[in-house]
Amino acid sequence: MIFLKLIWESVLFAMQALKSNLTRTILSLLGVTVGIFAIIAVFTLVDSLEKNIKSSFSFLGSNVVTVNRFQFVGGPDYPWWKYFRRPYSTYSEYTFLKEKLRNAEAVSFSAGANTTVQFGSNSYKGTNLTGVTYTYKDVYDVPVQKGRFFTESEINGSRNVAIIGEKVANTLFPNSEPIGKEIKIKGAKFVVIGIFELEGEGLFEIASKDEAAMIPYGSFTKLFFVGKNGIEPSIAVKGLESDIGMIALENELIGSLRAKRGLKPTEEDNFSLNKSEFIMNTLGSIFDVISGAGWVIGGFSILVGGFGIANIMFVSVKERTNIIGIQKSLGAKNYFILFQFLFEAVFLSLIGGVTGIIIVYGLTFLQLGSLELILSLKNIVLGLGISSIIGIVSGIVPATLAAKLDPVEAIRAA
Incomplete structure (x- = not known):
């Protein structure tokens, strides 16, 4: 019970710190926002395209084999003119x-x-x-x-x-x-x-x-x-x-x-035997490549955002060294200080991630002809998960340094 209370107090400290440095907070989350937006936007587009295209090929049926002269997808290296002789x-x-x-x-x-x-x-x-x-x-x-x-x-x-x-x-x-x-x-x-x-x-x-x-x-x-x-x-x-x-x-x-x-x-x-799965698998491999490109594009933005959050957290630890010393002298445990700064980094990253997801959601209302963009729950969870991980990775080192500060030296830092 005491542990949960300390965690809650860490959360409150983190939220207060973010509010007191609003401009810095906004600048820090821009990188994460752009990164999450890029990744989730690409995944949303890919999922929507895949669903639409597979729907267009639904006439092929499922679990169906057709007998034709030509091979629809792939197949052996076979002279085209031989197909016509079949x-x-x-x-x-x-x-x-x-x-x-x-x-x-x-x-x-x-x-x-x-x-x-x-x-x-x-x-x-x-x-x-x-x-x-x-x-x-x-x-x-x-x-x-x-x-x-x-x-x-x-x-x-x-x-x-x-x-x-x-x-x-x-x-x-x-x-x-x-x-x-x-x-x-x-x-x-x-x-x-x-x-x-x-x-x-x-x-x-x-x-x-x-x-x-x-x-x-x-x-x-x-x-x-x-x-x-x-x-x-x-x-x-x-x-x-x-x-x-x-x-x-x-x-x-x-x-x-x-x-x-x-x-x-x-x-x-x-003769050639054509399965509907051939076309679906080919389409799936194409979309896998596009998804990979989305990871690369968004990954660079998230990497920059992560460095930005880590930098801000180091600055935050430096600015609040005196407060950390006072908290420790009053009996604050190391994990309380750790959680305080770690939660701050995670919240900062989550705010950027949620903002990116909201922007993607706004794009789903655009009229793109027959293509309907759909933001799936899977992509929302993915965006929030990536944001949380980036926050933890970016904040763990500054938070650990803050937790290990000597209370006497920290107070003197004022």
Whole structure:
């Protein structure tokens, strides 16, 4: 109890010292403020960018492997012209894998193209039209806000039905209900049976459901030429949750495709397997580099701020040497003097850190288009933690010197 009381008195002494030298206090905390601001601002920007970009790539799905001719990210040193000689995925391969794979939760087949969707005199150009199989909803998230997804009979019968995005719906039907209305795609009539949930703008407008339309795969092939020298379709396979890293699925998929395509053991694969994790990991490594740059930039500022606090604390010890002698002669313990100056250094650093965090928080209200800055609790705690450490490191030596002063010599210093 006495120990806590002494600590509290040390805190009061430290706060009083900071108030009595307000100008010096403000100048001392500027370095820490700039340093914490630099680090937390970079981390906030990186976190916000990462969240926004990964959201833009959410269409890739999670735990999904796609079969394509090209490798999306990385891959072996392979001549680009050989990629173009590879065969397209086929519908028969899709049905084969759907029946064959045992380590897959679902397999889907799809193809996409940009086109214009019309209703009366209204039209929406640049619509991302996708033709899908019924299992598409089992591989990817298909959020339907109004209406419904396709029935299996509609997919198998290649019915002319469509699900459209929010922007497409608002453009084609500004004052009416889209469900049940007929739209035209390349001259063919399609009945609208559903509206996708609004995704909103992302940093990269890639495959946004707001500007998309979806129809059965069979209906898509009536409008566009799919296959060799035409639109390239894609096979997507969703792995089991128990298959960590989808290793078993990938091995089974490679063996099944090689068997289906009649590849000899000595022949190389004529397909690429792309995981959504490839892109996410690449993005993560880029953001790690940016975060490292933030540490370097902010680190120099904090280092300068730390030296500033240490210098001020040495001056403070010099100025209050007489008071330290009086306190010791009245029975003050060494740790009481130590805590007094250590708390002063920590408070000084924390004030600078909190100020830097407040400035970063103010920046989150700036309008940066589709990029929304978010100051996370993790970054706030990080900023306060760094400030506390800088305060302790900067103040420990001056505080130790003050605690070890001889009371008689300290009083004579007046």
